[in-house]
Amino acid sequence: MKWILRAAVLASIVFFVLGPLANLAIWSVAEQWFWPHRLPSQWGFRFWEVVFRPTGRAMEALWLSIWIALLTTAVCLAVSIPAGYALARGRLPWRPVVMLVFLLPQAFPNLPVYINIARIFFEFDLNGTVAGVVMVHAVHGLVFSVWIATAAFAAVDPELEQAARNMGASGPRTFFEVTLPLALPGIVASAIFVFLESLDEFTGSYFVGAPEIRTLPLLLYSAGAGGNIQIAAISALILLVPSILFMLLVERFLKGEVLAKMGR
């Protein structure tokens, strides 16, 4: 009885996780696939060629998405490293309030927030610019990066810093030679999260960026909505690659003791 249950659970996991992925993979190589056929009637890599054509819009969108994701990661790290350190060492007054402020963008439904942001950005001519999209992504990414960075710095025993000061290292030198290297795994993990979130982000990019800024998720959306299922499937598969690669990295970097300090 037990093994039947176990097999059923495993089978459903395989079906629900791998099923949609298999569907994507099949669609990406289907040149003709009409109802009521179970499988495509004509196979081929024609649409891959379309997507990867140097002049193709998909590649352009991919590079733009990566560029925006890198900028977003840089902005988030520039804020989260000092903020996380200050929050972890508890030298800030109103510490819980500050932590809550970083969480706030997540607390409200995305859509109204982004529509309002888009309206405000319109005033400052930020709609349809890379800077505008990066800002929207950064607001979203700061939630992860500040909280994870705070946890990463909190996991560094203050006595390790004191030992460096005691040996004669100045404050900044202690930070760069002891604190930061020890918090780095957590910081790297947070950077990866921010990068992936930005790469996948749709709602904000749509309201603030479209139509001038065409990131890969936006292209995927318009391709899917326009019936270009093959293009949409290939874009989705491309988006999967960095996610899987980075998740493997994160799994190696993010250790239990960092997670244990989350939200403190």
Added chain:
Amino acid sequence: MSARLEIERVEAAYSGTRVLKGVSLDVAPGEFVALLGSSGCGKTTLLRCVSGFVPVAGGAVRMGGRDITHAPPDKREMAMVFQSYALWPHMTVAQNVGYGLRLRGVARAAIAERVAATLAMLKLDGLGERNVTQLSGGQRQRVALGRALAIDPQILLLDEPLSNLDARIREDVRHEIKALQRRLGITTIHVTHDREEAMVMADRIVILDAGQIAQAGPPEEVYNRPVSPFVASFMGANNVVRLDAAMSGGRVRIAAGPHNRETDLTAAGPLEGPVVAHFRSEAARLGVIDEDAVDNALALDGRIVQAAYPGGFWRYAVAVGDRQFLVDDARKLDVGLPARIVLPADALHFFSASEA
């Protein structure tokens, strides 16, 4: 090279609570001073005031005549061994030990040489390339000591460095550290709550109580001539008898009580009225009730209520009236027997009851 350390009426406070209430201490070059006290007495705070991690609210700290009261911790040329060892897990043993030298701009080859010599001195040869997380507790403790000694500090600060070690290793390490300190002649301040550790290692013991020095002196002086009931109890004389005393011809006359006869003792006076006498379990003897009172000793009549064998002798709980005392004796005696606690005059530390 070692320096004199002068601590002058130092005060410190944590969020409004005064932890140090004006502590003055002069440590001679090469001297080994133990700061002894129970938790919360301020001993660790005092060490952290000296090392610069706790701001000094009043008074002054001087090292070799230089005022360092408000100097940042990295400008003090003191080396500290932390209770947690505080070794950097992202560096190897050699990198940990050599870090202070690297900060001082010492050439790479010279660092390697110095690190190797330090590791050899601490019997850590061949462990230089290990990660500190791969070491045993005793090895980590020695790496922490090596890191501190490698920079040739003027003053060595030890913050309960032995409290995380197994009891068996601890005994050896006490003597090793003491021998090393002697040989290098470094001015050392050692914080501990372990009386025996302080006695064995230090040239001078400073007992702290509630942010003030209760007594300071060589181990045998603090042990044999405690100046207050607190110090007497802390140094192990924690059996307390309440008595009435008067002076009589240069001796102290103890008035007869419900459990003792009138007795004359040679003791440091003058004592008048109600007093408390502290004594150690090992300084007392058990006599049989009918025996005559021993000369120059106080006898308390009671009954054995409990017996234990801690090793080498028996320890009895003896009830005298409604109080119990712990007394050591070599003989095996039965629980329930009447017994007389015999306390020679030099086993008793008298204090006026108003001090207690």
